[in-house]
């Protein structure tokens with residue numbers, strides 16, 4: 144891959160989507176690492192209401208093939224959830240903010256990197272949802288997400304309740320992860336970055352140059368490790384000093400990914 148890839152890829156078009164022309168001929172040396180919610184998919188009122196456009200499924204399938212399997216979804220969602228959303232498409236994935244890993248799309252087993260949350264603690268955290276009927280609980284086993292998109296006025300009460308429970312359990316290995324209208328309580332020690340670092344140590348990802356796209360605070364851990372992996376990061380929605388470029392919206396990401404397959408840009 145040429146050393147001017149970053150410069151070329153970060154050259155903005157009028158709508159600030161980077162031009163992928165320098166990336167296309169080198170896809171066989173790249174690993175595409177893609178966040179899901181807010182990056183590939185438009186945000187929805189609830190986690191179950193997201194929709195995968197058929198063209199995106201086709202694009203991901205083709206890019207997975209073009210990269211010889213080195214395309215992975217890197218998400219806060221569980222891999223089980225990811226498979227349901229993208230069914231019948233099954234892709235390599237880092238799930239649960241690094242708590243789960245699947246290197247090959249054909250693998251039946253998902254490897255876990257975090258133990259289940261303590262049941263008593265989980266029950267106490269789950270009871271926070273009783274603050275309002277608008278709060279949705281998402282139980283991933285190793286983490287618990289309290290979604291308040293439908294009840295934004297409860298944000299402060301949720302974070303205060305979580306802080307109180309943590310104060311009573313100062314030695315519990317927990318981390319609070321603020322997301323988009325969600326407060327997630329997860330095991331400390333695993334992050335999307337630890338997941339990506341592990342993924343990049345294994346075939347078919349090993350030795351490739353990662354190209355990561357993400358939109359959220361949690362994705363910044365991955366932005367930060369791109370230089371050590373000779374990789375490129377792109378942000379969605381938000382600007383960041385440490386990325387090669389940014390997209391305004393998920394639909395721009397979907398169009399950009401489709402352009403990576405443009406036969407006119409592909410090597411002869």
Ligand SMILES: O=P(O)(O)OC[C@H]1O[C@H](O[C@H]2O[C@H](CO)[C@@H](O)[C@H](O)[C@H]2O)[C@H](O)[C@@H](O)[C@@H]1O
Nearest residue numbers: 179180186187188189190218219220323324325
């Ligand atoms: O890392 P990601 O793939 O971006 O996943 C982050 C979280 O995404 C989901 O919640 C978010 O998307 C929902 C659907 O658009 C939205 O309703 C919610 O408000 C967002 O926080 C998912 O439910 C979480 O488990 C992920 O951690």
